[in-house]
Amino acid sequence: MPTVTDIPDSHRDLLDAKFATMATIAPDGRPQLTEVWFLAEDRKVKVSLSTTRQKVRNLRRNPAVSVLLLDLENPLRYVELRGDAIVEPDDDFAFADRVSAKYGADLRTFGPPEDKRVVVTIEPVAINTWS
């Protein structure tokens, strides 16, 4: 299975980007697109999401996922990671806190106190680059 270290040097900097476009499969079978924060960690792309989000429900039903990391200054340069998502609980916000550190934010304050978070790990089957 490819990992983020298989992203060619020419595009490796995009792992430090602030935003990723995440595509999941909506209940009607159509792609759903949203922008997300992410971390490149343990040679994988990981996203912290509230369990109230539609895309978490999508991924629990169908793990098919694609993530695009875009060079905002040159939008024809990007890398796409396509594969399956593993959704795991992050009840103690341990991963969310690491995301918070990257963004200078506090994900613990983003939802109501009863908010639960998951870690979504993208396991790519294919990595495609464009430039």
Added chain:
Amino acid sequence: MPTVTDIPDSHRDLLDAKFATMATIAPDGRPQLTEVWFLAEDRKVKVSLSTTRQKVRNLRRNPAVSVLLLDLENPLRYVELRGDAIVEPDDDFAFADRVSAKYGADLRTFGPPEDKRVVVTIEPVAINTWS
């Protein structure tokens, strides 16, 4: 069926953007993401594609499509149009020429002489905005 005129004023400027992120469904059922040029025309979002492209094959098999128009200066502001794609021939490059005019390019020179183009028109069933 919603049209681009249903995009709220707060996000209507994104129709003048240069790039859109297009999601189709790959043969394995996973989303495929690429950046594309587009025109907002006749209250619809339209894309000119070479018939050699995988995403054209995807759309001919499964018209499910989503397009995201992103504010590159503020990537948490964007609009998503989700729906079905209509794929129609553009053998005389009439539409491709209008795209060329927007981008100061000449799509007629992008492929080999035998290259054929189609117009992909996104018929949205839902329009979602984020800011």
